[in-house]
Amino acid sequence: MEFVGGILTGSIAILSDALHDLGDALALGIAWRLEKLSGKGRDERFSYGYKRFSLLGALMLSVILLVGSFFVIKEAIIRLWSPGEPHPQGMMLLAVLGLLINGIAAWRMSGSSSLSDRSIRLHLMEDVLGWLAVLVVSVVMHFVYLPILDPLLSLGITAWILYNVYFNLRDTLRIFLQAIPEDVCSKDFCREVSALEGVISLHDLHIWTLNGSDHIASVHIVYCPTTHASGESLAELKCRIRELASAHGLAHITIELDPEGSSCGLECC
Numbered sequence: 001m002e003f004v005g006g007i008l009t010g011s012i013a014i015l016s017d018a019l020h021d022l023g024d025a026l027a028l029g030i031a032w033r034l035e036k037l038s039g040k041g042r043d044e045r046f047s048y049g050y051k052r053f054s055l056l057g058a059l060m061l062s063v064i065l066l067v068g069s070f071f072v073i074k075e076a077i078i079r080l081w082s083p084g085e086p087h088p089q090g091m092m093l094l095a096v097l098g099l100l101i102n103g104i105a106a107w108r109m110s111g112s113s114s115l116s117d118r119s120i121r122l123h124l125m126e127d128v129l130g131w132l133a134v135l136v137v138s139v140v141m142h143f144v145y146l147p148i149l150d151p152l153l154s155l156g157i158t159a160w161i162l163y164n165v166y167f168n169l170r171d172t173l174r175i176f177l178q179a180i181p182e183d184v185c186s187k188d189f190c191r192e193v194s195a196l197e198g199v200i201s202l203h204d205l206h207i208w209t210l211n212g213s214d215h216i217a218s219v220h221i222v223y224c225p226t227t228h229a230s231g232e233s234l235a236e237l238k239c240r241i242r243e244l245a246s247a248h249g250l251a252h253i254t255i256e257l258d259p260e261g262s263s264c265g266l267e268c269c
């Protein structure tokens with residue numbers, strides 16, 4: 001409806017806001033679908049389960065918004081040099097409808113305290129602010145002939161979309177490239193593990209995240225065989241390392257214990 005309204009009123013700003021709302025709708029729809037899918041456990045094909053599927057949704061959404069934004073920017077720049085003739089009355093009508101629909105939806109969700117509902121409410125509040133900006137510009141254009149305000153507002157809305165796309169793409173690509181999660185300090189983890197009794201050194205430490213919230217690690221621990229001479233002692237050492245890993249937000253860690261003097265061939269990793 002917003003795209004049709006933007007075409008009928010000749011407003012590139014409404015088309016930009018429609019693109020923003022489309023992104024929100026796709027984000028919420030994809031999040032809802034993948035939230036169900038991510039709840040599936042591991043199987044023969046995906047040993048870590050389906051939690052990483054949410055990244056595909058984030059990547060697809062970012063690409064869609066990126067391509068759409070460039071088309072809107074191109075049209076807005078053309079309108080800057082050759083302003084069109086948007087219809088302020090039609091813009092006002094659409095803005096009021098947009099404010100009512102998104103405002104009522106945000107108000108109905110104001111009583112929920114769940115994280116997902118709070119995220120949806122923030123998206124709806126962004127939509128309310130976007131329509132409020134369209135309403136203000138349309139009122140000004142109704143009384144003052146300033147058609148250039150329409151493409152200027154369009155560029156502002158598109159800049160906000162690209163700002164969010166940048167951070168979404170950055171975070172998604174960091175996860176795909178298996179970067180160490182920003183909320184995990186590998187130096188602190190290494191220092192605490194090295195301080196455990198009987199631990200001589202550690203190497204081949206790898207930390208990554210499945211989806212931005214479920215972090216995974218693997219590490220080789222060189223221990224003193226005199227201090228940890230029994231199976232019970234080694235099991236206790238592993239347990240203490242897992243406790244430290246959990247304190248650092250690592251949900252899953254693979255630990256390989258190497259007695260001092262042995263070589264696993266990965267000391268330089």
